[in-house]
Amino acid sequence: MIKAPRGTRDLLPPDTALWNFVEAAVRDVFRIYNFHEIRTPIFESTELFARGVGEETDIVSKEMYTWEDKGRAESDKSQMLTLRPENTAGVVRAYIENKLWDRGLNKLFYIGPQFRRERPQKGRYRQFYQIGAEVIGPAPSGSESPARDAEVLEMLATLLDRLGITGWTLELNSVGCKDCRPAFNEALRKALEPVTATMCADCQRRAVTNPLRVFDCKVPADQPIIEKLPRLSEFLDDACRKNFVDVQEILTAVEIPFTVNDRLVRGLDYYTRTAFEFTHGALGAQNAILGGGRYDGLSEALGGPPAPGIGFAIGEDRLVMSLTQSAESVLRKPDVYIAPLGVGMNREAARLARELRRHDVIVELGDESFRLKKAFETASKASIRYVLIAGENEAQSGAFTLKNIESGEQISVARAELAERIRKR
């Protein structure tokens, strides 16, 4: 038997109804915050992610699905392509390629699959889905303003609340900018040098590849060492410091609860200043339901003009997991089951179904070979409220038998009144 590849899965009814419910709610929120949809390719040049996400990140160095796309002719040279592991680089590439700065401030959102070759786990798949947004534009458009950061965070809190997700936590930090972070990195490297050898194997590796991540270490023995390391917050320059304070003040004004976590770092190289994470307790070890931050230098890194921006990505799989709603509860059941009765009655049933569906009635249709008993059982199991009997008697008289499955009541309804009668419930 051919099975879905490792880390991928089929989403089936009724779960798909829940996914559609989430996406509809999300689109509704994006609409009132004036975000508009962008759809970028599912694969891009490998170089885009190498330069955008960062060569040294785990994502680029070991988790990407990359292949050589061979040229079709002598003159056609081959190129390296990669299934997108995240969507921000693609959006920023599109911003540059389509000269979106002409539109001033862009507020864009996307919903779609992403791919990372990781070992599958609860809340972690090789093909997973992200709902994300980016606010990006030339600085004069306001893209650099702390007001944008706060607006995005407030929108996210609203979104989670609307979906009925309770018990989330917003953690916030500032990771500095290209001007102040190098000084901090240098200080951190210096402070780590003499103590690295006493730390865990992961920290020894991190100290070389990505010193900021040392702050993520959970090994108890390392904590006293980490406590004494220089803090990012001490190295923020005045502009970054003010930006961070402004964001917090706006959040307080709009009554969004948050906690500052000065050990919060992000795994992608492009993040600057505001970095954040919404976590949820019911998700197991993969407790980050969404994450994001500002990426003021990304456009330049990809060869574009300065274009400050802030964005986030929601793990849609994890979002759906943390919903308390059941899939059943958002599923709209058929309104009526039409039971053709007797040879040739499929034709009459088809006509009836067509008429009813034109009136937005959800119709399920049987077959003339089915016994009436089967129609009732099918309707009952599927929680369909009415069974409409399309038999020879009814076809001749023009009045059809409509039975309410729950109450057992049965009435005769003229053809023209069927839709109204069924929808009235």
Place this chain on the structure above:
RNA sequence: GUGGGAGUAGCUCAAUCGGUAGAGCUCCGGUCUGUGGCACCGGCUGUUGCGGGUUCAAGUCCCGUCUCCCACCCCA
């Protein structure tokens, strides 16, 4: 990439020391050809994840492999 647990019918699970693969639920049909849910009767579904090995005999023991789950790592 590392460590642990698990894979038997559509689902949940059983199978003694290695000795004929089972139960419940679901599903299908009938009792009942135009009135359901109940009841009774009958029935289907298996390369025991896959591939090797040991054995007279393997769901069971051994080796390999795949997948899922949990954790690390990492991230959303």
